[in-house]
Amino acid sequence: MDSEIYSKYEIIDAHAHIFPEKIAENATVNIGHFYDLPMESCGMSKQLIKSGDKIGVSEYLVCSTATTPHQISSINEFIARECGHNSSFYGLGTTHPRSENIEEDIKQIKTLGLHGVKLHPDFQKFDADSPEAFRIYEVIEGEMPLLIHCGDNRYEYSAPQKIANIHKNFPKLKLHAAHLGGYQRWDEAEECFTDFENVAFDISSSMAFLSKDNTRRLINKYGVENCFFGSDFPMWSHEEELERFLELGFSEQENRMILAENFRRFY
Ligand SMILES: [Zn+2]
Numbered sequence: 691m692d693s694e695i696y697s698k699y700e701i702i703d704a705h706a707h708i709f710p711e712k713i714a715e716n717a718t719v720n721i722g723h724f725y726d727l728p729m730e731s732c733g734m735s736k737q738l739i740k741s742g743d744k745i746g747v748s749e750y751l752v753c754s755t756a757t758t759p760h761q762i763s764s765i766n767e768f769i770a771r772e773c774g775h776n777s778s779f780y781g782l783g784t785t786h787p788r789s790e791n792i793e794e795d796i797k798q799i800k801t802l803g804l805h806g807v808k809l810h811p812d813f814q815k816f817d818a819d820s821p822e823a824f825r826i827y828e829v830i831e832g833e834m835p836l837l838i839h840c841g842d843n844r845y846e847y848s849a850p851q852k853i854a855n856i857h858k859n860f861p862k863l864k865l866h867a868a869h870l871g872g873y874q875r876w877d878e879a880e881e882c883f884t885d886f887e888n889v890a891f892d893i894s895s896s897m898a899f900l901s902k903d904n905t906r907r908l909i910n911k912y913g914v915e916n917c918f919f920g921s922d923f924p925m926w927s928h929e930e931e932l933e934r935f936l937e938l939g940f941s942e943q944e945n946r947m948i949l950a951e952n953f954r955r956f957y
Pocket of ligand 1: 868
């Protein structure tokens with residue numbers, strides 16, 4: 691792609707996963723198997739920056755999910771360490787509905803200077819709108835944003851309706867719904883989300899599957915002002931995702947909003 695096309699935009703990657711070097715390769719292979727998709731890179735910080743540099747990403751929202759409660763504190767420390775080493779990183783911590791002390795986890799996230807919580811109901815195996823998950827939302831509502839994975843054909847854990855139910859029950863919780871509200875379940879997502887106060891969507895891992903018309907329709911329905919660009923690294927190359935995004939044909943002002951401004955306002 692012509693670098694002049696994108697050098698005029700400030701670009702924030704609102705959804706990137708990183709893993710400690712020791713496990714990055716395995717973790718990346720496992721995600722590839724989980725989604726049956728080829729991974730673009732291996733999920734290490736330096737590779738994230740190398741890929742993002744190609745389109746001039748200035749900031750990355752980085753996260754990692756604890757598949758079991760005992761990983762929570764070391765993952766939060768890892769994310770904070772990476773943020774310390776990379777000034778372009780904006781880190782989210784994690785917790786787990788079956789954590790013994792959610793308040794402590796959230797306290798750790800704050801103490802480490804992280805900016806919110808990332809949850810992945812399908813990896814963590816909990817229903818997004820269950821009483822056990824509500825324990826987390828209760829603690830963070832009004833305190834910090836939640837980035838939550840949405841949608842999978844094979845599971846109900848993160849079904850779009852369940853994500854929408856979080857918002858119904860916790861209207862003051864800043865909810866960042868990944869993958870346009872429902873990976874592989876975009877039709878449902880389009881119906882479920884009806885009120886967008888305190889809700890935002892990233893467009894990662896969506897454009898490769900949706901037609902341009904459908905992507906545009908979803909973004910317009912949610913509101914251009916409520917959508918973020920994201921790579922879902924190590925899933926996709928930044929270059930290809932940006933190319934797909936720019937092909938949607940939004941105006942320059944709309945591109946600026948989705949590529950960076952909306953993120954800044956929300957976070
Ligand atoms: Zn994610």
